[in-house]
Amino acid sequence: MAKIEGGCLCGKIRYSGEADPLAAVVCNCTSCQKQTGSAYSINLVMPKGSLDIQGEMEVYTHAGDSGQPVYRNFCGNCGSSVISELSVMDTIVILKAGSLDDTSWVKPTTEIYCDSAQEWTRVKTELESHPKMLPS
Numbered sequence: 001m002a003k004i005e006g007g008c009l010c011g012k013i014r015y016s017g018e019a020d021p022l023a024a025v026v027c028n029c030t031s032c033q034k035q036t037g038s039a040y041s042i043n044l045v046m047p048k049g050s051l052d053i054q055g056e057m058e059v060y061t062h063a064g065d066s067g068q069p070v071y072r073n074f075c076g077n078c079g080s081s082v083i084s085e086l087s088v089m090d091t092i093v094i095l096k097a098g099s100l101d102d103t104s105w106v107k108p109t110t111e112i113y114c115d116s117a118q119e120w121t122r123v124k125t126e127l128e129s130h131p132k133m134l135p136s
């Protein structure tokens, strides 16, 4: 079982948990690209309530593809993105895997929003790929 432990760049936000991630998903959506300033985010899908979070996060809310709100929680001090919540999937939280203290065990199996993937990232062809969100 994975020991989930990590936090933001400055250390004001810390989290821990014992639950295994339900999935590890590379997200190429343009919102993740903007938020991370990178090519994609690596999202660990965690059961809601499975993380013990220390520190107060800021929240930026915007409409996702579904038109429903996406809540992007980040550290107001250093700006690191830590957790996202989707109002359309209220049994899970999405943990940004780059915020883990130890990322060595993270193995993404699925890639979503490939329609907006940056061209140079199209090398991880072993991943199950979807043009947009996972089919429900």
Ligand SMILES: [Zn+2]
Pocket (backbone or CB within 6 Å): 008, 009, 010, 011, 012, 013, 075, 076, 077, 078, 079, 080
């Ligand atoms: Zn911080």
Ligand SMILES: [Zn+2]
Pocket (backbone or CB within 6 Å): 027, 028, 029, 030, 031, 032, 033, 041, 113
């Ligand atoms: Zn995304």
